[in-house]
Amino acid sequence: MRRRSILSCLAAPLTLLRARADELVWRGYLDWLRRQPIDLPDPRSAYLSELKRQGLDEHAAQARLSLIERMRRARPDDYQRAFFDRTYRATKPRFQSKPNQLLAETVKSLKPGLALDVHMGQGRNAIHLARLGWQVTGFDYSEQGVAAARKSASSSGVTIQAIVARHEDFDFGRNRWDLILMSYTWIPLTEQWIARIAGALKPGGLLVFEHLMDESGSDNAAAWLPRPNQLLHAFSALRILRYEDVRRPADWSWRPERVARLVAEKSEIPPAVHQQPE
Numbered sequence: 616m617r618r619r620s621i622l623s624c625l626a627a628p629l630t631l632l633r634a635r636a637d638e639l640v641w642r643g644y645l646d647w648l649r650r651q652p653i654d655l656p657d658p659r660s661a662y663l664s665e666l667k668r669q670g671l672d673e674h675a676a677q678a679r680l681s682l683i684e685r686m687r688r689a690r691p692d693d694y695q696r697a698f699f700d701r702t703y704r705a706t707k708p709r710f711q712s713k714p715n716q717l718l719a720e721t722v723k724s725l726k727p728g729l730a731l732d733v734h735m736g737q738g739r740n741a742i743h744l745a746r747l748g749w750q751v752t753g754f755d756y757s758e759q760g761v762a763a764a765r766k767s768a769s770s771s772g773v774t775i776q777a778i779v780a781r782h783e784d785f786d787f788g789r790n791r792w793d794l795i796l797m798s799y800t801w802i803p804l805t806e807q808w809i810a811r812i813a814g815a816l817k818p819g820g821l822l823v824f825e826h827l828m829d830e831s832g833s834d835n836a837a838a839w840l841p842r843p844n845q846l847l848h849a850f851s852a853l854r855i856l857r858y859e860d861v862r863r864p865a866d867w868s869w870r871p872e873r874v875a876r877l878v879a880e881k882s883e884i885p886p887a888v889h890q891q892p893e
Contacts, residue, residue: 640679641686645697653702692781695801699757703737710736711866714743715798717876718823722747728793731815734800738764738777745773749794754778754785787815797824799867803838809849816881822853824877827865841875853879
């Protein structure tokens, strides 16, 4: 028993050192990825070449790539943040830099109020709303995206509140926003998040949603990609003003894609309270 206790005490520091070494490898890869051009066709092969340039032999380089792949599966949020930082640093964007068309059509005749831009990226939509007189808050967990949004707002002569935050940590509030925009976001379309978004709208407030659709039918498909007619059911507590399932040019694609588009309104009349008879 004593021997086992001693071995356990010796193993603990080794495990900690290995975890720290793995973390350094993972962070080094993410830092490298952020600096790469957005059109890099094969990051894995490119990083393998980089490791060999640093002096690693084939076996050691492949072992490090295997570790990185395990970390990527275990830490998808880290990878996504690096992906979007890299995307928003690119001189040639891989997304539509003009305001979202559905948003522009929806708000053109609306009285400005308080607006929330979920996963705002570089702020193209937030700035459009601010120019129309809206008080806009936007958030994104890409520091590069938020920095670009702040810079663009300043150069455009408008004020927006741009926050670095994850949607899990952002305070959406209750009955707070006249408009919530979900344009190519990655919030899971689950009951928890649908209720939080709908609850954050003021009575009479609008939700504007657009995203690529999932056509795979796979249970492993991204939870934020709507399936056919899913939005109609997910946001059934709101009044659906517009719904489209169309193949069209998409804001986040170089080719026409199947896209879901929704505009919905929160009722101004609270649900009836059913009283028990006396």
